[in-house]
Amino acid sequence: MAFKGVIEVDTNLCKGCSVCIANCPTDSIQLSRAVNSKGYHYAEMKGDACVGCGACGVVCPDSVITVYRVKIQ
Amino acid sequence: MNIEDIKRPENIVYKRPALLTDNVMHYCPGCSHGTVHKLVAEIIDEMGIQEKTVGVCPVGCSVFAYNYIDIDWQEAAHGRAPAVATATKRLYPDKYVFTYQGDGDLASIGTAEIIHACSRGENIVVIFINNGIYGMTGGQMAPTTLIGMKTATTPYGRDPKLNGFPLVIADMVAQLDGTAFITRQSVHTAAAARKAKAAIRKAFEYSSKGVGLSFVEIVSTCNSGWKMSPVDANKWMVEHMFAKYPVGDIKDVLAK
Numbered sequence: 001m002a003f004k005g006v007i008e009v010d011t012n013l014c015k016g017c018s019v020c021i022a023n024c025p026t027d028s029i030q031l032s033r034a035v036n037s038k039g040y041h042y043a044e045m046k047g048d049a050c051v052g053c054g055a056c057g058v059v060c061p062d063s064v065i066t067v068y069r070v071k072i073q
Numbered sequence: 074m075n076i077e078d079i080k081r082p083e084n085i086v087y088k089r090p091a092l093l094t095d096n097v098m099h100y101c102p103g104c105s106h107g108t109v110h111k112l113v114a115e116i117i118d119e120m121g122i123q124e125k126t127v128g129v130c131p132v133g134c135s136v137f138a139y140n141y142i143d144i145d146w147q148e149a150a151h152g153r154a155p156a157v158a159t160a161t162k163r164l165y166p167d168k169y170v171f172t173y174q175g176d177g178d179l180a181s182i183g184t185a186e187i188i189h190a191c192s193r194g195e196n197i198v199v200i201f202i203n204n205g206i207y208g209m210t211g212g213q214m215a216p217t218t219l220i221g222m223k224t225a226t227t228p229y230g231r232d233p234k235l236n237g238f239p240l241v242i243a244d245m246v247a248q249l250d251g252t253a254f255i256t257r258q259s260v261h262t263a264a265a266a267r268k269a270k271a272a273i274r275k276a277f278e279y280s281s282k283g284v285g286l287s288f289v290e291i292v293s294t295c296n297s298g299w300k301m302s303p304v305d306a307n308k309w310m311v312e313h314m315f316a317k318y319p320v321g322d323i324k325d326v327l328a329k
Contacts, residue, residue, distance in 0.1 A: 004074065004079065005079070005086075006076050006079045006080055008080060010089075013097060015101075015102035015103070016102060017102035017103030017303040017304075018103070018302070018303060018304050019103050019261075019303050019304060019307065021304075022304045022307070023262055023263055040102070052086055053263075054086050054087035054263070055262075055263035056263075057087035057088070058087065058263040058266050058267065059108060059260070059261075059262065059263050059266055060107075060108070060111075061098070061100065061102075061103055061104055061105065061106070061107030061108045061111075062097075062098055062100075062107050063089040063090065063093055063107070063111045064089070065087070066085060066087065066088045066089070067085070067086050067087035067088070068079045068080050068081070068084040068085055068086065069079075069084055069086045070074065070078075070079050070084050072074065
C-alpha cells in the first residue's frame with residue numbers, strides 16, 4: 001500500500017515563510033520563482049514524491065495549504 | 074494518476090478549518106500565532122461549541138484575534154483578559170471561556186490578574202503565547218526574555234544584574250491550588266502542533282468540568298523581533314528556549 005499526495009496552496013494568501021518546506025518529510029515543496037500580489041515567493045509542490053502526510057498543512061501559520069491523498073497499488 | 078484526479082473533495086486529508094474567517098492574517102510570515110489560531114479554530118469546530126465559546130483578546134500582536142476565528146469575542150484592557158474572562162464565565166457558566174494572551178500581556182502587565190485568576194480557580198482556559206519578546210511594539214525585552222538574549226532594549230543581551238531573571242509563569246501558577254491543568258507546548262513541527270492541539274482540547278474539556286483553571290503555554294517564535302528567518306527562529310527556539318521552558322505537562326489534577 002502506498003499513498004500519493006497533492007498539495008494545493010492558496011498562492012494569494014501564502015507569505016512564503018518556508019515553515020512547510022522545513023517540515024516536509026519528502027522534500028516536495030519549494031518556493032516559487034514568481035511572486036504573488038503582496039510580493040512573496042509562495043510555496044508550491046515540486047516533484048511527485050508527496051505522500052499526502054499533511055505535515056505542511058498542520059504547521060502552515062496562515063492555513064493556506066489543502067492536502068489531498070489517494071491510495072495507489 | 075494525474076494531479077487533477079487527486080484534487081477531489083473526497084481525497085482531502087487536510088484543509089483550512091471552517092471556523093477561520095477569510096480575513097488575511099496580519100501576522101508576520103511564519104508567526105506562531107497563526108498556527109495556534111488554527112488549532113483553536115479546529116478544536117472549537119470539532120467539539121461543536123462555536124455557539125458556546127467566548128474568547129477574550131489581549132493587547133499585543135494577537136489583539137486582532139477576533140477578526141480571524143468566527144466565535145464571540147471580548148476585548149480586554151492590557152493584561153486584564155483573565156479578569157474579563159472571570160466575569161464572563163461567572164455570568165455565563167455554561168459557556169466555554171478562554172483568554173489568548175502573549176507574554177508581554179500575561180507575564181508583565183497582567184501578572185496580578187493571571188495569578189489571582191489561577192488562585193481563585195476560575196473555570197477558564199488560558200492560552201499563553203511565550204516568545205520571550207514584545208513583538209508588536211518592536212521587539213523590546215519582556216519578563217520572559219532569556220538571559221543574554223538581544224532585544225531592542227537589551228542590545229548587549231539581557232543582564233540579570235540590570236534586567237532581572239526570566240519569569241517562568243507556568244511553573245509559578247502550578248504551585249497554586251486553583252489550577253487544574255498546566256502544560257507547555259510548541260507548534261514548530263507537525264508533531265508538536267498535534268500535541269499542542271490535544272493539550273488545548275483537554276484544557277477546553279477541563280474548563281467544562283469545573284475542576285479549575287487550565288493553562289496552556291505555547292513556546293513560540295517572533296522571527297521579526299528575533300531578527301531571523303522563520304525556519305532559523307524555530308531552530309533557535311529548540312536550541313535555546315526549550316532549555317529554560319521545557320515542553321510537557323506540568324500539572325494535571327485529573328491524571329490517573
